[in-house]
Amino acid sequence: MDVSWDRLSAAALGAKAAADGPWCGYIYDLEALRRHARRLVASLPPNCELFYAVKANSEAPVLEALHHVVAGFEVASGGELAFVRGRFPHAPLVFGGPGKTDAELEAALAMGVERVHVESRSELERLAYFARRRGLAQAILLRINLPLPAMPDAPLAMGGRATPFGIDVSLLPDCLAWLRDRPELRLAGFHLHLMSGQLEAAKRLELVETCLRAVRDWRERYALEIDDVNLGGGMGVNYRDPARQFDWETFARGLRRVVERNRMEDWRIRFEPGRYVAAACGVYAMEVLDIKRTFGRTFVVGRGGTHHFRTPYAQGHSHPFRVLPVDGWARPYPRLEAAAEPVTVVGQLCTPKDVLASEAMVDRVRLGDLLLFPYAGAYAWHISHHDFLRHPHPDHIFLPTQEALDVAAE
Ligand SMILES: Cc1ncc(COP(=O)(O)O)c(C=O)c1O
The missing domain is CATH 2.40.37.10 (Lyase, Ornithine Decarboxylase; Chain A, domain 1)
Incomplete structure (x- = not known):
């Protein structure tokens, strides 16, 4: 930027x-922010969307500069949800993050959140309860913690090892079986935010491919009617060597190839970076x-x-x-x-x-x-x-x- x-x-x-x-x-230079976000959005393949992870910076003018440029906002607390929904009544919102309270889940349903990213089996059951009471069929993504072949170097690991984030992949069959008779929740796909602070576009692409293959494999193995995947954020900012930043152009070009190679042009693939958008x-x-x-x-x-x-x-x-x-x-x-x-x-x-x-x-x-x-x-x-x-x-x-x-x- x-x-x-x-x-x-x-x-x-x-x-x-x-x-x-x-x-x-x-x-804050809001014109630079908006130009930067436009460039990121324009570079993505047609079936890929950019949401902004509000936790990175939720100042109202920052959100206003990004509104209508990004496809929507990712919120991770009831506070962020109320703040963003209050300002942008029609913006698509997705709600992620660990430890969601009952009140937050109810607020998400009341405020028309487009996807809830479910972090645990217990959260799944609680969300189903509130959705049923409201007579809804809430679209969800299951956030999965996936073992990784080799841990790419990133300072903030949210997955690929024991962390409090997402659902252990071994529990997936059980969650899917439980979801089968639950019309109040509609499984739209999966969410995988496995690390933040990744600086190498090539490593990021490897991670994207690993995740996309896993998701495609689950769709086939469990006969799921899904076409939605959110690969989180995590593109890093190089504070130590500012001249060597994450190479977004290389990433976007590579992403196109990864999507084609895996025949996933008909999927909706979302990203929700925060740091790389706003820092x-x-x-x-x-x-x-x-x-x-x-x-x-x-x-x-x-x-x-x-x-x-x-x-x-x-x-x-x-x-x-x-x-x-x-x-x-x-x-x-x-x-x-x-x-x-x-x-x-x-x-x-x-x-x-x-x-x-x-x-x-x-x-x-x-x-x-x-x-x-x-x-x-x-x-x-x-x-x-x-x-x-x-x-x-x-x-x-x-x-x-x-x-x-x-x-x-x-
Ligand atoms: C689920 C989820 N999505 C997106 C982000 C944004 O990550 P980043 O700011 O590194 O892009 C985070 C960061 O913690 C996250 O936990």
Whole structure:
């Protein structure tokens, strides 16, 4: 995704200039997000659909930018369900995630969720009960945890080994037998989200083929009338080496071949990525509050920290950043700086774990400059522990889509 660094930088400088004290904030380039999503959708084979996993970033403007571009939204809690349905009454929704409560299952039925992705036998029975009471025939996918021939390297494994996600494949015959006399649930197909953070398109394609073959095999072996498969998300973002990102074009081209080779053009194949859709549209910016040297290392202390932007800690990496110089210094104390040296960027929390970047070379960074952390549009603000230490929350600035600008200009 090509975000506009000019617009992001101008917005950061403007917000900092207007702020009353040291500033930090998230800035999202919604035009870049929408263009990126359009490109992903356009590249897929005709029988493949792209849903967006809302958990990655459920800010309303982000969802608005994606609405009508993606085929629908994947929600994974009653909170996400109510939030998304409240804003987009007609958007196709699918409801996944472990530990669904009775109230959430009932809400999903009441709100016309298109598919419920069932995570366990007990969930299946509970959903059947509520669907029967409502006189519905709810379409479902069974989420299956499948053994994999070789575990591709991905930091977040949701399947292929013992995890709390999905139904163990050995329980499939039992679930299918139970479903046979249950008109209140219509098995439309299967869901397989087995890992997140995969960086290699070729490995992702191998995984896709393994899953598609398994699903086709189940259709034949159990004489199922299904033609629907959801292969989850999981295309990764390379935070360590941003120049080497997941190669979506290669993936989309390969997908076409995989679909043809397996004669699955008549299936509806869905993906529901979150990170790869939204990460690159967001930047977390923090103003430099202090620069200190201790035990031979230089620390740059920024306004904010991992309670706003937990991504580097959650993923275990040193996050890339760029320094945005801020001109002018009208304060009655010296403007410290670090130049041509490695620095470790930390936040304001009283824990040594509040580290955003480690030993990263900078040309020059000074008090009052801004640090801009890219790839902060997914699993960033929404996975952070906002109220630890009760620091103020960051600003959230949404740079509008071109369409929104055009409408505003009319
Ligand atoms: C079931 C399911 N679908 C989709 C996603 C989105 O994954 P990602 O953001 O890695 O694409 C997740 C992430 O946890 C998930 O659990």
